[in-house]
Amino acid sequence: MGSLFYILFWALRVFQLILLARVLMSWIPNLDYSNPIARFLYKATEPVLAPIRSALPPLGGIDLSPLVVFLSISVLIELVI
Numbered sequence: 001m002g003s004l005f006y007i008l009f010w011a012l013r014v015f016q017l018i019l020l021a022r023v024l025m026s027w028i029p030n031l032d033y034s035n036p037i038a039r040f041l042y043k044a045t046e047p048v049l050a051p052i053r054s055a056l057p058p059l060g061g062i063d064l065s066p067l068v069v070f071l072s073i074s075v076l077i078e079l080v081i
Contacts, residue, residue: 009080023066
């Protein structure tokens with residue numbers, strides 16, 4: 001049972017890093033989104049971000065869905081520990 005929690009912990013941490021990379025990527029102007037790394041980051045995170053983005057009210061062009069996901073993952077990590 002302990003190894004299952006260990007695997008879950010590291011899966012959540014890796015997803016946080018992938019999400020962080022996507023957020024940082026969004027700050028780069030003129031980024032080529034046909035790049036394989038950019039496509040991977042988008043495809044890996046969009047299934048999680050899209051439902052949250054549609055549930056949040058619009059805030060003048062500011063996307064808070066990554067922040068909600070970061071906080072949710074942090075809570076899950078604390079529950080796993």
